[in-house]
Amino acid sequence: MDPYANEWLDLLVRWLHVIAAIAWIGSSFYFIALDNHLRPPEDEADTERGIGGEAWEIHGGGFYQVQKYRVAPRTVPEPLYWFKWEAYTTWLSGFALLIVLYYVNANTYLIDRSVADLRPWQAIAISVALLAAAWFVYDGLCRLLRNDVALGAVLLVLVTLAAWGVSHLFAGRAEYIQIGAMLGTMMAGNVFFTIIPAHWELIRAKQAGREPSAAAGLRAKQRSVHNNYLTLPVVFTMISNHFPITYGHSHSWLILVALLVIGAWVRHFFNLRHTGRTAWWIPLSAALAIAAVAIAIRPHGSSGGTPVPFTRAQAIVEERCVPCHSAHPTKVSVAPLGLVFDTAKQIHAQASLIEQVAVRTKVMPLGNQTGMTQAERDALGAWIEQGAKTR
Numbered sequence: 596m597d598p599y600a601n602e603w604l605d606l607l608v609r610w611l612h613v614i615a616a617i618a619w620i621g622s623s624f625y626f627i628a629l630d631n632h633l634r635p636p637e638d639e640a641d642t643e644r645g646i647g648g649e650a651w652e653i654h655g656g657g658f659y660q661v662q663k664y665r666v667a668p669r670t671v672p673e674p675l676y677w678f679k680w681e682a683y684t685t686w687l688s689g690f691a692l693l694i695v696l697y698y699v700n701a702n703t704y705l706i707d708r709s710v711a712d713l714r715p716w717q718a719i720a721i722s723v724a725l726l727a728a729a730w731f732v733y734d735g736l737c738r739l740l741r742n743d744v745a746l747g748a749v750l751l752v753l754v755t756l757a758a759w760g761v762s763h764l765f766a767g768r769a770e771y772i773q774i775g776a777m778l779g780t781m782m783a784g785n786v787f788f789t790i791i792p793a794h795w796e797l798i799r800a801k802q803a804g805r806e807p808s809a810a811a812g813l814r815a816k817q818r819s820v821h822n823n824y825l826t827l828p829v830v831f832t833m834i835s836n837h838f839p840i841t842y843g844h845s846h847s848w849l850i851l852v853a854l855l856v857i858g859a860w861v862r863h864f865f866n867l868r869h870t871g872r873t874a875w876w877i878p879l880s881a882a883l884a885i886a887a888v889a890i891a892i893r894p895h896g897s898s899g900g901t902p903v904p905f906t907r908a909q910a911i912v913e914e915r916c917v918p919c920h921s922a923h924p925t926k927v928s929v930a931p932l933g934l935v936f937d938t939a940k941q942i943h944a945q946a947s948l949i950e951q952v953a954v955r956t957k958v959m960p961l962g963n964q965t966g967m968t969q970a971e972r973d974a975l976g977a978w979i980e981q982g983a984k985t986r
């Protein structure tokens with residue numbers, strides 16, 4: 596695909612994806628909070644009408660009274676507002692982004708030949724198969740395991756296994772997006788295959804004049820709660836491509852799992868808080884866990900070693916980076932992120948960034964398309980450690 600057209604597709608689809616995801620996650624936050632705020636109705640007549648709980652809210656200059664029925668009102672109300680396009684649009688635009696970025700440019704973004712020597716079609720097939728597998732395995736487990744704690748434990752083990760496995764198949768950056776896309780697929784699957792059908796069951800039962808069974812509603816509620824706990828973890832995976840300190844680490848999968856768990860744990864704090872409990876030890880332990888991860892993965896300097904002259908460093912950058920990072924790049928249409936390493940001054944100014952992406956982690960050159968060697972990384976690292984002098 597023409598790189599310029601690809602860039603515009605990226606922009607438009609990403610824009611849509613972020614907007615749809617905000618709407619989806621926003622409604623997830625809102626409804627879980629609302630559920631946790633509900634109190635038994637004050638008016639006896641409301642209880643008799645089938646109201647299970649109610650809440651007062653103030654927003655945008657007005658008071659709202661929201662009531663939730665234990666199962667359903669006497670007749671199907673008109674109009675009735677649904678929440679489903681947010682989820683579908685998020686998944687569809689997310690999958691489109693996966694195609695536009697990671698599948699169209701599989702050699703650059705998905706594959707890292709030092710991790711696994713895959714052909715693009717193989718990497719893409721694995722990625723798509725894992726998305727489908729994530730849904731079927733998760734859905735099966737939800738039907739099989741009645742105990743929520745056991746279910747959570749089994750899912751955590753499987754996510755860890757998946758992260759570990761994918762870290763041996765794809766580039767680190769793609770690993771994080773792949774796991775995020777699998778979790779996102781489970782969430783969208785919950786809406787499409789469980790929650791919306793449960794709503795239809797409620798409505799069909801009302802229309803047929805029978806009392807809807809509460810079971811479908813409870814199943815939908817369970818999946819809706821799962822989705823809520825997955826929001827923070829998935830959002831981290833979606834912004835993770837900005838953080839090579841995480842996905843560029845040799846134990847990227849472990850760091851990913853740690854951050855996913857911390858995200859869900861923080862979500863738990865908010866859900867408890869909506870019910871009126873402030874579990875202060877949750878943010879405290881989350882902060883300690885983040886600090887522990889940060890300390891565990893902090894980079895430490897290595898060599899003093901033999902002096903590396905600037906001419907050597909510049910030659911490496913010219914051969915391995917400048918094909919993309921230049922005012923006149925040969926491998927891309929414009930320099931990525933405007934980062935240009937054409938002159939000594941530019942290289943010197945970006946030395947610490949260069950060290951981070953090409954020495955401490957190996958996320959650059961992207962997909963190692965220019966074939967940078969370990970010896971070159973070491974030399975570049977030594978030059979920077981010796982002060983990144985240009986003379």
Ligand code: HEC
Binds near residue numbers: 837919920926927959
């Ligand atoms: C094949 C093209 C290509 C090559 C070769 C390449 N880069 Fe990049 N680089 C990119 C792209 C594309 C991005 C933007 C990645 C993104 O979308 O986040 C990037 C981003 C960066 C960033 C910003 C990272 C961040 O997230 O802040 C740095 C720094 C960087 N490259 C340095 C280098 C260095 C140093 C080399 C050589 C060792 C190099 N690049 C080689 C394509 C390349």
